[in-house]
Amino acid sequence: MKDKFKIGIDYGGTKIEAILMNDKGDEIKRERSEYDRNYESGISTVKKFVKTFKKVSNSEATVGIAIPGYSSKETGLVHNANSDWLNNKHFKKDLEKNLNCEVKIMNDANCFTLSEAIDGAGKDFKSVFGIIIGTGFGSGLSYKKEVIEGANQVAGDWGHQPLPYPTEEEINLKIKCNLPTCGRPLCAEQFISGAGFAKNFNLKHNTNYKAPEIAALDKKGDLKANKEFELYEDRFARLIAVMIGIFDPEAIILGGGMSNTERLYKNLPNIIPKYTFADKVRTKILKNKHGDSSGVRGAAWLWD
Known part of the structure; x- marks a missing residue:
């Protein structure tokens, strides 16, 4: 059976980190990069990682993103982000347009908790x-x-x-x-x-x-x-x-x-x-x- 792959992105205030995992949680590849601390640079950096990792997996991969805030389910706008250029932006919609695939976005503390609950401490x-x-x-x-x-x-x-x-x-x-x-x-x-x-x-x-x-x-x-x-x-x-x-x-x-x-x-x-x-x-x-x-x-x- 062919492996299914997951791409995770941690969108920080100065750096963006990405990981490629299989369904078992095994790390296939990881990269981290600084960006120009603005909206366009952040999207461009995420797009670069996703493109690179999909080539490595040689297949489609799901994309999940942790952000220092939350994306409203009602409006799609980001709120409470420490990276203030994300606030009041349709980040999920803009990412999906650039990546040409569906993405899931959640607060970074929630992502930390989920990780530790699934296969961590x-x-x-x-x-x-x-x-x-x-x-x-x-x-x-x-x-x-x-x-x-x-x-x-x-x-x-x-x-x-x-x-x-x-x-x-x-x-x-x-x-x-x-x-x-x-x-x-x-x-x-x-x-x-x-x-x-x-x-x-x-x-x-x-x-x-x-x-x-x-x-x-x-x-x-x-x-x-x-x-x-x-x-x-x-x-x-x-x-x-x-x-x-x-x-x-x-x-x-x-x-x-x-x-x-x-x-x-x-x-x-x-x-x-x-x-x-x-x-x-x-x-x-x-x-x-x-x-x-x-x-x-x-x-x-x-x-x-």
Whole structure:
């Protein structure tokens, strides 16, 4: 029987990555390319990848695309994209015209979650919540290996919700999200994303560290870094507890740069019960299996 092939595209803010997989999830080819950070260049780059990969497969292949936003099922327009040139554009329609084939588009956090649910760290669980903690803070839901988008296509994406149970210190920080689509005080992304974590530490101590550098300081026994991570873990636990009260997943999979912080997997399970209305928290907190590849693999799996 002839193999069927899937092409996955991860449309990032500065780079576009593509993967060619067979139906078993085996990687056949992978490429990554920078582009000119505009609408036309993005479409041209995707078209180049699809053309190249279809030649490699010597057959037709399905095309799935992960984007940093979502494509409205009602209007076809893209909303909430960090790559702002995508917003209010008929991206799906324009791609299909250029590629001469149907494409499926979904939010990149959803694609990450789908990838980990199908053959990643969450493959043995029915309900999975995927969280990407990098420059931003995004998440998605999966049940029985399928993404739950929700009526408004934002199910699980609680990255821009206010931090729950804020302390007096957190309120006095007067942290507010600058994104025009958010603008909320106590926006969770400003506390939990790698960029937000580093910014809060640097403002407090008049330093200029990046999140991995603060993590390295913590490993060396730096008391300031350790204290900041204790605050971070408590804030993260509060957010997770709220989500558990709504979706109650069997597994939570962490991705993005902050997922490499090993202490999270030890400490979060001990703090979450403090804020969760349950006799015992059985939800597993797990590190992703596919790393930076999860988004692009999830895009390919949109056609599973």
